[in-house]
Amino acid sequence: MRNFPSLFFVFSVLFLSEAQAAKVAIVIDDIGYRYTDHRVLELPNQVTFSVLPHTPYGKKIALQGYEKSRDIFLHIPMEAENGKKLGPGGLTTSMNEQDIHQSLNKAFTEIPFALGINNHMGSKLTKLYQPMAWTMSYLKQNQLLFLDSKTISGSQAEQAALDVGVPVRNRHVFLDNQLDEGYIRQQFSEMVAKASKNDIAIAIAHPHPETVDALKKLIPLLAEHNIELVPLSQLYQQQSHQSSIASTAE
Incomplete structure (x- = not known):
C-alpha cells in the first residue's frame, strides 16, 4: 500500500503531460517597407513580429x-x-567584430524593446562560424535571443549560439513561400503535424495581405488539434526550464 501514492503521482504526471497542449510560435518577419504591413496588427497578440531595421514603417509597427x-x-x-542587396542594418562578410556590434547596436537603439534577432536572408553569412560568433557575442552581452531562419542547411548560427551561451531556436516551416491560400493551408498543416509530433513548432511568414487573410482563418483551428499559439519567447523559456530539469536529473 505504501507504493500507491508514488504510483498515483507518476500516473498523474504522465496524464498531465499527455494532455498538455503542444505549442506553436508564428513569426511574421520582413516587416517595415510597405504601408500594408500594418495589417499584421489584425493577427492575435501571440503572433510575434520581426521588424527590418531602419525602414519606413518598421519602428511604428513594432511600437x-x-x-x-x-x-x-x-x-x-x-x-x-x-549577392542580393541587403538594405540598411545589414551584416556582411567584410565586417569585423566591431562593425557587426556597431550595426546591431544601431538597430537596437531604434527598437530597444526587441527581445532578439532572426536573420533576413543570410545564406552566405550564417555558413561562416566567425561572424556568427561575433553576432552571438553581442546578443550574449545584451541578454538577447536568436532565431535561425534556416535559409540554408549549412548554417553555423546554432553552434555559435550554443558555444557563446545565447538561447537559440530554429525555424521549422515557412508558411507563405507561395502566395496561394491552398499552399499556405498546406504549410500550416505541416506546422501542426510537426508540433503534434515534437510538442513545439516555429513557423515564419511574411506581412502579405494574402498571408494575413489566410492566418486569420487558420489560427482558430489550432485548438481542434490541442495546439496553443504562443509568443516566440515562451519557447525559449520552455527550453530553459527543460534544460534545468535535465541538469537536476543528472
Whole structure:
C-alpha cells in the first residue's frame, strides 16, 4: 500500500503531460517597407513580429505591437550567396567584430524593446562560424535571443549560439513561400503535424495581405488539434526550464 501514492503521482504526471497542449510560435518577419504591413496588427497578440531595421514603417509597427504586449524581434539582414542587396542594418562578410556590434547596436537603439534577432536572408553569412560568433557575442552581452531562419542547411548560427551561451531556436516551416491560400493551408498543416509530433513548432511568414487573410482563418483551428499559439519567447523559456530539469536529473 505504501507504493500507491508514488504510483498515483507518476500516473498523474504522465496524464498531465499527455494532455498538455503542444505549442506553436508564428513569426511574421520582413516587416517595415510597405504601408500594408500594418495589417499584421489584425493577427492575435501571440503572433510575434520581426521588424527590418531602419525602414519606413518598421519602428511604428513594432511600437504598436509592443504596446499590445507582443514579442518583437529584429529581422537583421545578412549577406546572401546570391549577392542580393541587403538594405540598411545589414551584416556582411567584410565586417569585423566591431562593425557587426556597431550595426546591431544601431538597430537596437531604434527598437530597444526587441527581445532578439532572426536573420533576413543570410545564406552566405550564417555558413561562416566567425561572424556568427561575433553576432552571438553581442546578443550574449545584451541578454538577447536568436532565431535561425534556416535559409540554408549549412548554417553555423546554432553552434555559435550554443558555444557563446545565447538561447537559440530554429525555424521549422515557412508558411507563405507561395502566395496561394491552398499552399499556405498546406504549410500550416505541416506546422501542426510537426508540433503534434515534437510538442513545439516555429513557423515564419511574411506581412502579405494574402498571408494575413489566410492566418486569420487558420489560427482558430489550432485548438481542434490541442495546439496553443504562443509568443516566440515562451519557447525559449520552455527550453530553459527543460534544460534545468535535465541538469537536476543528472
